[in-house]
Amino acid sequence: MPLAPSAFQALRTEIARIEAGRRTPSGVLPFDVAALDARLPSGGLALGALHEVAGGGDGAVNGAAAALFAAGIAARTQGPVLWCVTRPDLFAPALEQAGLSSNRVIYVEAGDEAGLLAAFEDGLRHGGFGAVVGELSRLSMTASRRLQLVAEDSGCIGLAVRRWRRQAEAADFGQPTAASTRWRVTALPSAPLPVAGVGRARWFVELIRCRAGDCADFELEACDETGRLALPAHLADRSFETPAWAGRAVA
Template sequence: MSAPLPLPDRPLAEHLASLRAEVARARETRGPALAFDVATIDDRLADHGLDGAGLHEVAAATASLNDDAAATLFAAGIAARFASKRGLTILWALSKFDLYAPCLEQVGLGPDRILYAQGTKDAQVLAMAEDGLRDGSLACVIAEVKAADMTATRRLQLAASDGKTPILLYRRHRTRERCPLDTLSAAMTRWRIGCAESARLPHPGIGRPRWSVELVRQRAGNPFTLELEACDEQGRLALPAAAADRTTARRRAVAQAA
């Protein structure tokens, strides 16, 4: 006769139930897709935003430090908007810690919203990112790697789908000037970010930074390239003023013609 199974510890069971309820609330708060709130971008995206349960890749346009910083802040701004609801945090996994916290805070990603995880090699970074995705309680995961093959990106996409959590995979390092986005990937979207000349001011000074934002590939949609103003303190991109004026005028003309 087999021994009876031990009764579960009631406080532990209640604690687990509470944790599961928190995870469910975090998933509901985050929502299915994150719009850029820039019609010129959202109208060209298949999901009218970034899939909140998918893998999205980011790379710098060149190996320069300026483009590296632009790509980092592009990813940070997106993560900040995924974590805009109170109580949500992101996981930033990397193998070399060289982030500059004040710059991250300028795009809306304060230190109270980031959990850092450092590994010694890509395999550890990818494993930590996958664990964070499957946990399901994070607003977003950012992982910096030198390389990730199709198998690795498929695992991340599956983990993001299972945990209903988005991941931004920053393909940071280049080999002989070859763009890391030239390799195969299971990512939903792939972005290449570079610096552009800032707006001229009527007085001495530097205008708001601008980036060249290129969507290299997206599922069920076409690629495109735009010049945009860099993330503000809430992580939001914007059309340059002249382009925004032209867009508004065009919409008014269409409305009047109709």
């Protein structure tokens, strides 16, 4: 006999409780975009977890869209943000436009990725940051599992921004990690305006992996000055698809 949606959700909640063990759930950070939050099992990004984001196309190397996507998430958390890099090319005014004030950001410039991973892990373990961001080219299952466990213990959200020096190296993003979600963000042409000028930036956002959820993709307007995404006007009034896992629950 198929499960009713309420029973299915109760089962999912119980599984999450068992997986968490003695850890207290840290809650979620919703995007406040119904079509997007509906694809995430708890209605938003899990706090106390590691999330991974990479750029699509040329963004795999420059990392601009991925960094701004992460900045929008970090902007909606409370407290200071630790941002770890190995390349000193982060553009603070762009983070401001995505809602992340430079007054909140503490930058760590590591000499190599081993040092960056150590700083990333220590920042998550500290527990006093709203978010910890690390720009990485390589992220093994072992390293990602350590980051995920530390994030679970501290309740801090970790954001691994994947960047590569050559386009061919981006194939590494296909290797599995322990991140709760994995995203790919590709820049699209900006929104057209009725007058001369540049409209709001747009992204093609792919949810490539979601623990206890399904893959999905979205056309979205980029983060505004509050760190929030939005559906483009021509999509905003459409009804969004029922998540595949919900459809299976009543099939």
